[in-house]
Amino acid sequence: MVIDLKIVLASGSPRRKFLLGQIVREIEVVSLDTDESFPLEMHQNDVALMLAKRKMDDAISRGIEGIIVTADTIVLLDGEILGKPADSFEAKSMLRRLSGKTHTVITGFSVLNTKNKKRIDSFSETKVTFTNLTEDEIAGYVATGSSLDKAGGYGVQDGYGSIFMERIDGCYYNVMGLPTNSVYEALKTVAS
Amino acid sequence: MVIDLKIVLASGSPRRKFLLGQIVREIEVVSLDTDESFPLEMHQNDVALMLAKRKMDDAISRGIEGIIVTADTIVLLDGEILGKPADSFEAKSMLRRLSGKTHTVITGFSVLNTKNKKRIDSFSETKVTFTNLTEDEIAGYVATGSSLDKAGGYGVQDGYGSIFMERIDGCYYNVMGLPTNSVYEALKTVAS
Numbered sequence: 001m002v003i004d005l006k007i008v009l010a011s012g013s014p015r016r017k018f019l020l021g022q023i024v025r026e027i028e029v030v031s032l033d034t035d036e037s038f039p040l041e042m043h044q045n046d047v048a049l050m051l052a053k054r055k056m057d058d059a060i061s062r063g064i065e066g067i068i069v070t071a072d073t074i075v076l077l078d079g080e081i082l083g084k085p086a087d088s089f090e091a092k093s094m095l096r097r098l099s100g101k102t103h104t105v106i107t108g109f110s111v112l113n114t115k116n117k118k119r120i121d122s123f124s125e126t127k128v129t130f131t132n133l134t135e136d137e138i139a140g141y142v143a144t145g146s147s148l149d150k151a152g153g154y155g156v157q158d159g160y161g162s163i164f165m166e167r168i169d170g171c172y173y174n175v176m177g178l179p180t181n182s183v184y185e186a187l188k189t190v191a192s
Numbered sequence: 193m194v195i196d197l198k199i200v201l202a203s204g205s206p207r208r209k210f211l212l213g214q215i216v217r218e219i220e221v222v223s224l225d226t227d228e229s230f231p232l233e234m235h236q237n238d239v240a241l242m243l244a245k246r247k248m249d250d251a252i253s254r255g256i257e258g259i260i261v262t263a264d265t266i267v268l269l270d271g272e273i274l275g276k277p278a279d280s281f282e283a284k285s286m287l288r289r290l291s292g293k294t295h296t297v298i299t300g301f302s303v304l305n306t307k308n309k310k311r312i313d314s315f316s317e318t319k320v321t322f323t324n325l326t327e328d329e330i331a332g333y334v335a336t337g338s339s340l341d342k343a344g345g346y347g348v349q350d351g352y353g354s355i356f357m358e359r360i361d362g363c364y365y366n367v368m369g370l371p372t373n374s375v376y377e378a379l380k381t382v383a384s
Contacts, residue, residue: 002332002352022351126359131373140194159214160194162365163376167318172364173354181323184355 019178049108056110071109075152091147099133111186118190124179126170241300248302263301267344283339291325303378310382316371318362
């Protein structure tokens with residue numbers, strides 16, 4: 001624990017809760033069920049930030065009080081957003097596409113202190129380069145079941161995930177779903 | 193577990209054991225007590241690889257059999273190698289130096305299959321950029337005791353460590369002590 005704050009996390013992601021739990025005293029998780037659709041003409045790079053802001057606006061209109069954190073993570077490959085795979089078949093197909101290439105992970109986040117109204121909306125972008133994957137490695141990973149709840153079909157913190165990543169350029173934790181350093185700086189700013 | 197191998201890890205680092213444990217079936221840890229001194233005229237970038245190779249040569253001369261992994265990690269700042277801090281005072285001083293700057297982490301590793309004599313000596317280099325740290329953050333981290341057994345005085349996998357790192361360029365796991373992807377590729381090569 002780094003800062004002595006209780007934070008309201010408006011996100012159901014267990015990885016975000018874990019990362020935020022490393023830096024704050026206490027977390028209250030609330031579920032928002034925000035509409036995650038976006039206009040087709042919107043630039044893909046702007047989607048994560050727009051959704052994080054929309055989640056925050058939802059949290060405000062629900063009357064949630066305290067220091068609130070919302071976030072949205074997207075995985076971009078060749079100008080296309082990769083969502084969470086619907087099944088093993090789609091998970092394998094995503095991993096085949098990521099194999100041997102560099103993709104981009106963007107997490108938009110919003111931090112608000114409802115007491116002093118200070119709010120920060122920002123995002124973090126990380127490039128992730130995958131090694132060339134064999135069909136066995138793809139099948140082995142998808143068989144662990146770890147693909148299904150993750151955008152892009154992989155988790156960097158898994159055993160398999162760790163051998164898939166040849167290198168990253170940017171914040172590592174951003175790829176897990178929350179750019180810890182940036183969110184920490186934002187929390188310090190809105191709390192003071 | 194990704195590859196069905198039993199590996200002899202000649203390293204006392206719990207983080208290396210953890211990372212290797214993510215990708216292989218079984219690990220036998222052996223202790224070598226290799227001399228870690230190096231010639232002063234040696235280029236700092238070459239030290240980690242040289243020590244990993246020396247550890248492997250020690251393992252061979254001790255008659256250890258199987259698929260063996262050795263490694264050595266160094267932290268480089270402004271052309272100087274930062275070792276493990278001797279006490280809290282030195283740990284704080286190291287973190288003050290790392291604050292707001294980019295340093296380099298190099299892990300040299302050696303992988304040998306004693307059956308077919310295939311051997312790979314290689315290394316991985318990662319740039320780590322620290323945020324500007326306050327004295328409170330430095331003192332708070334050092335008080336956790338996490339500094340003392342780590343080269344450079346920090347661990348990327350700690351809660352505090354994660355907020356120190358603004359970005360990394362290269363393999364994340366390399367900063368933890370073992371470049372998982374590269375070692376995995378090397379293990380596949382020597383095992384076949």
